Amino acid sequence: MIEKFNQFNLDENLLKAINNLGFKVPSKVQIEAIPFLLKKQDIIVKSQTGSGKTASFGIPICEHINIENSAVQAIILVPTRELALQVKEEIGNIGRLKKVRCAAVFGKQPFNDQVRELKQRVHVVVGTPGRLQDHINRGNLILDNVRFLVIDEADKMLNMGFIDQVKEILNCIKNDKTTALFSATIPEEINDLCKDYMKNAEILKIDSNILSEGNISEKFINVENEEKNLILVDLLYSQSPEAAIVFCNTKEMVKKVFESLKRKHILTAQIHGDMDQEDRIKTMERFKNKEFKVLVATDVAARGIHIDHITHVFNYEVPQERESYVHRIGRTGRKGQKGDAISLVSKRDKKFLEQIEDYVGHTIECIESPSNEDVMKGKQIFEESQKKFANKTGVEKKKVHSDVVKIHINGGKKKKIRALDILGCFSNLDDLTGDDIGIIDIQDGFSYVDILNGKGIKILKKYKEVSIKGKKVAIQAAKK
Incomplete structure (x- = not known):
């Protein structure tokens, strides 16, 4: 039984990087997936949420990269820009001491900047299907030496209409490659993709997820729509989170909630599809650096946010896709820490909540709105903690490799x-x-x-x- 990373017989530079990243013991998905990928065997991983998923393919990819060969040797397909950046950062950190270089390409980012980076020594390219396909068609991305292909969050690819582009990219890569597909669900179209493009794939069903591990307390409050602003503020005061994400279903609602919280002098920021990529990246860096307390976001932020100090997730609106609920609340309770997820449920949200309960396999506890006493007591604590956040502007990002x-x-x-x-x-x-x-x-x-x-x-x-x-x-x- 694998209990430590050194049991995988990895390159010493990878082991040092893994230690620097603070990975103590392999997660279940890493224990299951890494041995197959080290042996270059195709795998299909059915797992509801991350829990170390990126490292489960990032570590074997970095192990197999020949750094003397400057050609691209691995392609990782992801559905969103946020996830592309997150995967690039983690693989970059895993492979940095071995000198493995990873690039990210995605839409709404200067095309020529990506061309410049691809012309240099790049071993791993992670990107969204449309932009990857564009670079392939223009001859900027040569796939002759690709030996690893990862399709991450395949179900999200399907929902976003990317599957045809994924197939076209797969058709451009030689057959003598190792393919890994990760998906929360395996609908028929994903299953057909696996049959057509993978060989003797091992199917891994990872039963461990953020919900079964019990790190996240899930609750909901019955509210009228017009009460939601008031109840959200009361929750922020009474719960006094270290950091929180408030999820909405639309960018219009994100903007309204953001403005409402600002009027209450709550340190907040927003992320939604109307924002420039550069502004979204800066906002996420500020959130990581503890420059504000509350992030209001659409589901675009649910996948790809890995910030350990998020203690609370509030669903201002219940997601209409069941999988989105799991990905939303998975932003808290990370690395064994406790987290709270509270949903504001109106009458029209009830049916979506029932679908979510059926999907996660348990009943979510209904609680009362915070009492006036709890709100007043928590408000003082909340406002004091905001002062500390406000003074942390420009705080230095935690350095992973201190000897670099x-x-x-x-x-x-x-x-x-x-x-x-x-x-x-x-x-x-x-x-x-x-x-x-x-x-x-x-x-x-x-x-x-x-x-x-x-x-x-x-x-x-x-x-x-x-x-x-x-x-x-x-x-x-x-x-x-």
Whole structure:
């Protein structure tokens, strides 16, 4: 029985990265999936929610990547931009010390920026089907060396109408690949996809999920629609969450709830489909950095938010898709911590709640609205905690790999600098070898290089500039 990550016989750099990420013991989905993917066997994983899902395919992919080969060797298909960014970040962290480079491509992001990144050494590409297909058709993404393909949240792909694009991408990749499909449900169309494009796939049904583990307390309150604003504020005061997400079904409702909370001087922000991608990314970074307390969001945020300090989820509107309920409340109660999920249920929401109870297999407890005494007592605590949040603007994001320093180089493509030039320059500096040089990222006017093994600070103290291709260029620590 697998109990520790070192029992998978992984590359020592991967084991070090996994330890730096704080992964103590493998989750059930990791114990089940990783051995099959390490043996390059196709798998179909039926699991209601994540619980370490990304690492279950990210670890074996990084293990099998040949870093000497600069070609793309793995493709990961995801339904949303938020999930693409989350998967990229986690795989990037898992593979960073092994020097595995991961890129994310998705819509509503500058196309040329993605082209620039794909032209560099990239081993893993994660993206949404439409944008991936676009890059493939234009010749920006070459699939000749792809040996791993992951289809993540296949049921969501189907619901969003992406399945035909997924099939077209599958048709572009050679048959001698390992395929992994992850889905909360396996409807007929997903089942047909598996039959047509996978070979002797092992079916893994992971019975462990956020609900069965008992980390999340689920409750609901019967309310009239016109009472919801008042009840939500009362709940925020009485529950006094460290951080909370309020879910709505439409972007119009998100905007209304956001404005209502602002009028109550509650530190809040919003995420919905009308926002630019850059603004959505900045909002999520601010949420991670504890710069505000309450995020109001549509389901677009339910998949791909992995923030450990979220203590509460409030369903301002009951989701009409049963699976969405599980993904929403899965934003709390993470990493063994306790979480609370409270739904505001109007008369028209009742039928959706009953469908959810049937889906999750248990009755959700009905509770009364908070008492005036609890609201008044909690309001003071809530407002005091908001002051602490407000003072954390610009707090530094937690560093995963403390012995890695990213260095900014004042020169890039315009100075005809190549990755090989940067590698040669830094590996010839005192106290550095090629093993100490990590991922290199060359942009038009500047470049970045990871210095590994705790040697970056020493290099920055010793050198203010270095010589690349016979020219002096300034270096400094990359800004956070």
